Amino acid sequence: MTVDTKPRRRGRRGATAAPPSARDTNYRQLKNPFPAMKAFSDDEIANMHETAFRMLEELGMKVLLPEAREYFAKGGAKVDGEMVYIGRDMIEAALASAPKSIDCVAGARHRDFTLELGSLTFQPGAGAPHATDLVRGRRPGTATDYREMTRLTQHFDVFQMISPLTEPQDVATHERHYFTTEAQLTLTDKFPFLFSRGTPQVMDCFEMLRDFRGASDEQFLNTTYCYTIINTNSPRTLDVPMAQGLIDFAKFGQVSIVTPFTLMGAMAPITVAGAITLSHAECLAAITLTQLVNPGAPVCYGTFTSNVDMKSGAPAFGTPTHFQASLAAGQLARHLGLPWRSAAGSASNLNDVQAANENQMGLWGCLMAGATVIIHSAGWLEGGLTVSYEKLITDVEVLNMIAELCAGAKAGTDEIGFANALSEVDPSGHFFATSQTMERYNTEFYEPVVHDYANFGTWTERGAKDATTRATDVWQTILADGTGPQLDDARVGALNDFIEKRKAEGGAPPES
């Protein structure tokens, strides 16, 4: 491995290999600086909220887990078979008890962050059955892929949360949760994700996490150490593992991020207003369940709503309707006051211009919607069927630039620079040597990960590599570097012992 993650050039400054930039922006705790954009008027948003109430009260929600229906019934809902009819009062009580701010505790203190309206976090693309890269091609996700992608996620500060990028399909399903949890705990010091695939698996994971963090049972209950994603089955269905996940995570004080995944024109109405009203209703039902289980339990609002292509029925992402759906969901989240997640993503089949444009378009929708968590913000292809190593890198470039925008710029006397720049240079001169430039040349600008500014001749001499090809060099270089987070050997040993013991006991199959 001889490549370098940062391109080196013979520059005007005469250096054969310029020193790396000394710029150091904190990407770990971001505040969203982008003004919120509205899709609809406040009255229209209020009508959507009212319609969601009406849906839950009159049309009801199908809840497949008996235990969840019991919680709803105890809370005052009318239950008829699998259908649950949820009154407005119950929902409003849940919205009142759900916390508006959630402190998330990672493996290392400098990686802790807060989920609340105004804060901003990114997750890479999650849950893909396949992985792809230019070296090894497209294949079902493996344990190796899972670990490599987790290490890549660790490498970039702009990912505050670990997501399950690809499914390690070569790990037996009754042991997979040991594998994924161990990988996150030992390869990263960031905030981890746990799947909700039934109570036995979740309890195994909670135990691993509690002990690895050195927490007591009580500390664990009172501290948010991990998150799960809860997808409703639109329209209006909450299945067994999802309902169980909401209950388990609420009981133990861990975060559920509720995300109806609705495609306009298929599992949701064809309009943004209709689809988001449906998503909102499903979200309210799920949030209500968490608060019935444990008032004050951390929970995030969320949506992932895009449209299908009406000619083929295929999902589309990064479209104008996807953008508007994020905006509308953001208005509803602000209406509730809850932290919330939205999603970017791409339908493209490779890391090409379509993939870049779709993902960035979706990102701007999320950013101008004020999303607290933006999932699938890097690497996601084929509408989530594949995560690409190269796309992960090229999307990080965009996320880093957004993080730089979060940091903002200054316009004090030194920056405007009448004395130290503007008056130092005569007409037709240059600013390479002004006092201001000399003070700042090594810190002023963001230094790219994979973008290349070489001119056409130089770029051609260097092999005329496109950004995707260069991205291969970047991820290979990162993976070739064996360094990881600081670990406590005793806790790693105890984690491995626990896993071996549980495997010997037969593991825990997923529920479905």
Added chain:
Amino acid sequence: MTVDTKPRRRGRRGATAAPPSARDTNYRQLKNPFPAMKAFSDDEIANMHETAFRMLEELGMKVLLPEAREYFAKGGAKVDGEMVYIGRDMIEAALASAPKSIDCVAGARHRDFTLELGSLTFQPGAGAPHATDLVRGRRPGTATDYREMTRLTQHFDVFQMISPLTEPQDVATHERHYFTTEAQLTLTDKFPFLFSRGTPQVMDCFEMLRDFRGASDEQFLNTTYCYTIINTNSPRTLDVPMAQGLIDFAKFGQVSIVTPFTLMGAMAPITVAGAITLSHAECLAAITLTQLVNPGAPVCYGTFTSNVDMKSGAPAFGTPTHFQASLAAGQLARHLGLPWRSAAGSASNLNDVQAANENQMGLWGCLMAGATVIIHSAGWLEGGLTVSYEKLITDVEVLNMIAELCAGAKAGTDEIGFANALSEVDPSGHFFATSQTMERYNTEFYEPVVHDYANFGTWTERGAKDATTRATDVWQTILADGTGPQLDDARVGALNDFIEKRKAEGGAPPES
């Protein structure tokens, strides 16, 4: 030519070739729906404005054209050799007389538009010495390229203005202005661009345009039929053809779009605040000249400020500083109340993921800055040295989606759809056949130009073409269609006669 600009698929609806979408959004007159973002506080912006005044008064502007210096002197400026020192009062008078709203008259009435704060127009990438496409490769721009790119610009409604995409280098420079003007007048019915390369060429072009539009001299003086771009030579220099262009366009009531092109760390201070203060000062000087020549003459504020890569000195685009520079310029434009232009663009050497991400990042900076005109919004590579046919197409996809966002979405009773959608579908059902879907399936969603939503298997069977490769099909199909705007044969004849006469007289060489 057998390809189609719109991909056809065997869809869920059972059609072997689904009919084209009946959606029809007006892209020709856009209003910017995106909330304005600030880079700096209002106080900081006021300080930058004050510093620009101080620069023009104390440091002065180098003005190479004697006639321009005379205008400044007559207006009260202190002139010392080539240096002009411009007082605040002169500038404030110019800002008071410059129109806040400019009605632009195109070749066809449905293509007229207004330049003012809040309106939004796009221009493709302009002024590139080279052209490139996947079929013919990268080459110096030719007459054929110029005409083809002009036809592609005409094809897409989202380009309200024609720009000079590439330089037709095989047309002699003393006859090139006849060629470019004839092409714009006969291949498009949009608002044309004229270069400011000296009075003789400009007068030729005005005469061609006046007669082709059927305008009298007086009508021409009182109607805005065309625009030019005025670049200052940063720092603080106004060269001969640019100063002459400001004078000529102001005299004849045509629009100058003033655009200091400054690269932070090179021809401008390394900070956003310093670079934009310099750009602002140069802009104020140029705007002042137009109003000294003809108070009330239409003029646009503008900037194109990005940064260099400090290692190589190479220009970079779509960076966080480029984004912030647009925001700061937008704040200053609003401070003045003038319509203004900013720019997107890419430094990449081919139409790859970098090119897509840089251009879109730059676009969002312009959009959130409230730019009235966004130049280089499609097709621009290598920091403007090349315009790519394929990138033109793939960027149009992004611009079209932005235009769809300008149109907005509705959330009335029909759109929220309790009665006609939400209550029609049982849990786990689908919305393909609701009343709401049936009414809207052919109009609700934006239909892409080049994005492809086929799944991996289908896409692979079809040849696994990336977006750039598909874009070749798109531009070839458009160019294969020979239709153009409606033309008046008599005016075309007169135009050709004029050109032949002027060529026989020796044409008009450019000034430099």
